[in-house]
Amino acid sequence: MSVYQKDDINLLIVDDSKDNLMALETSLEQDGLKIYTTASPKSAMEICLENDISIALIDVKMPEMDGFELLDLIKKNPLTEHIMVILITGYSMSSACVVKGLNKGAVDYLFKPLDLYITIAKVNSLITMVNYQREINNKNKELVSYQHDLVEAIEQTEKSKIVKENFLANMSHEIRTPLNAIIGLTSLLTASEVTRDQQEMIDMMDFSSKSLLGIVNDILESAQIDAGKIVIKREPADIAGLVQSVCNLTRPMANEKGLELICETDANIPSLVMADPLRLNQILINLINNAIKFTQAGTIKISLQLLEKRGDDVVLEFIVKDSGVGIPQSSINKIFTRFEQIEDKTWQKFGGTGLGLSIVKRLVELKGGKLKVESTLGAGTSFIFTNSYKDVTKVKALEITKKQIADLPKFDNILILLAEDNAINQFVAVKILKKWNIKVDIAINGLDAFKKLKENNYSLILMDTHMPVMDGNEATRKIRTELTGFKKDIPIMSFSASVLEIDRNDAKKAGANDFIEKPFELKTLNRKLHKLLDKQLANQEVLADQF
Incomplete structure (x- = not known):
């Protein structure tokens, strides 16, 4: 995995006063920041284009x-529109000019x-954003x-279950580690003060990262279904x-x-x-994403109908209908085969791994349901x-209402x-934990x-599984066998991208x-931390009562 090397950030100062240029340049000098100055606005664009300016x-x-x-010139040029510009003016400027x-x-x-x-301070804030x-x-x-390596390698190792599982474990870790960083950084950026343009870029990065995570999950899911897990x-x-x-999402x-x-x-x-919400959510999102992908114009309709009710047993029907390119009748069965693409130029131009529908079919069958396809070429x-389900509305209503209360309570006097x-x-983990009043x-x-x-x-250890020198599992065993008292029994939450x-x-x-x-x-992490810490506190109180 490559190691990211930070390059200098280029900053441009444009002011017709040479005294101002010298004062600003001197005050802003710091490692990692390369400063360009000009007293001529006409030469500023040339400097921006030649030196990859990030801040002006x-x-x-x-x-x-x-x-x-x-x-205007900077923002209208595609090569310079990314530059973050701070305008310098006098206190006498009107509000209208500031808004302009x-x-x-x-x-x-x-x-x-x-x-x-x-x-x-303002320049340093923008430097942080650029980084x-x-x-x-x-x-x-x-x-x-x-992603490219993962899809290519999974095809080559399809016949060997042991090789495939080892490969998936390693690649999952390698991909999920940077994904964890990207998704965490995106969450932190969203919570900070950003412009509308920057928020749009953050939203796109968030969507791209989660799409890649979906591909990784699809490949892992396919392998685990094969293994009966x-x-x-x-x-x-x-x-x-x-x-x-799912529709709103x-x-x-x-x-x-x-x-x-x-x-x-x-x-x-x-x-x-009684249902498996995780798997049902997975089925619907796969089908809807597929419909969006293969529909150029028109509508996508998702419907849920009650087909039959016998006592507490109900049969529900889910339909995802699109007005897209349609599927040739001769190819309908092929779309559920892994890594297969329809041999048709209309379909091939949309790309994909060929895993989504395969997973959908096998999950529907694991749930005891039936899946069928109706398609007209060129019409959708x-x-x-x-699937059959058991109606538990009367029995579980109150219990579920309590379970669905989503709150992220803070902690008190905790050092982990x-x-x-x-x-x-x-960086990401510390930022998140500090928001919950946890010292790290x-x-x-x-x-x-x-x-x-x-x-x-410490109150608890968050232990990564894969680390150099000594991995997380070895460190956990060493703690459990070589330390004594509270330290030996300290709560340990293991975490891994595998x-x-x-x-x-x-x-x-x-x-x-x-x-x-x-x-x-974040909800899962918060809940698990509270569960471990509450249990630890209860054990300490029991010991205190015994004495």
Whole structure:
């Protein structure tokens, strides 16, 4: 895996006063920042194009071209539109003029006489933003490369189950590690103050990262179904609400292509039935994404109907219908075969791994349902699946209402040890944990974690599985066998980008109390931390009572 090297960030200062240029250049000098200056607005564009400028400080009032005109030139050129511009002006500027600059694309203002502390702080804030964007772009390039290697290698190792599982475990870790960083950084960026343009870029990065995560999950899912490791876990679920949520989630993608996504649910659907929401959600998202992908114009309709009711048993029908390219009758069975693509230029131009529909079919069958396809070439396709469910509305309504309360409570007086060798993942985890009032100490490998626990007191350890020098499982075993008292029994949550069942089992055998996979959901992490810490506190109270 490549190591990201930070390049200098190029900053341009444009001001017709040479004294101002010299003062700003001197005050902003720092390692990693290369500063260009010019007193001529006309030469500024040439400097931007030749030197890949990321940040520009531009005086508004200049004789040959004012700052607004230069800002227009920068934002209208595709090669320079990414530059973050701060306009410099006097305190006398009217509110209308300030708004004018912001509407043209400026990210901020500095007012004369300049306060150098404020100036340096604002520039440093933009430098941080540039570094975030570069880091995410670099990780996205790595992910594209990993995706290509992953799909190619899985085809070559299809016949060997042992080789395939080892490969998947390693590649899952390698891909999920940068994905965890990207998704975490994107969450942090979203919570910070950004412009509308920057928010749009962040949204695109978030979507791209989660799309790549979906591909990784599809490949892992396919392998686990082969190995018979997928278990359908039924629980009381609001099926109608789930369908509406999936529609709301996928509607922006449809709208982006100019498609109308319609969602209809039968009013007679029971409020709660025994189902596997995770797998049902997976089936519907796969089918809807497929419909969006192969539909150029028109509508996509998702419907949920009650077909039959016998006592507490109900039969439900799910339909995902599109007005897309359609499927040749001779190829309908082929679409459910892994890594297969229809031999038709109309279909081939859309690309894909050929895994989504294969997974859908096998999940529907694992759930005890039936899947069928109705399609007319050039007129659209309908994917229809039916399944039986048990109505538990009366029994479970109150219980589920309590379970669905989603809250992320904070912690009090907690110090945990984070054992993680990846610097970006350290940064993301610390930022998230601090928002929950958790103090964090960092260890860069398993041996470092063991030494720090020996010397300090912590409430819990978050232990990465894959680390140099000593991995997480070895460190956990060392803690459980060589330390005494509270430190020996400290709660340990193992986490890894590898998500195969063997990884969970290895962590448990080593002595971990719980396991969470990367990239993790904040609700899940918060809930698991509370569970472990509450249990630890209860045990301490029992011991105290005994004495």
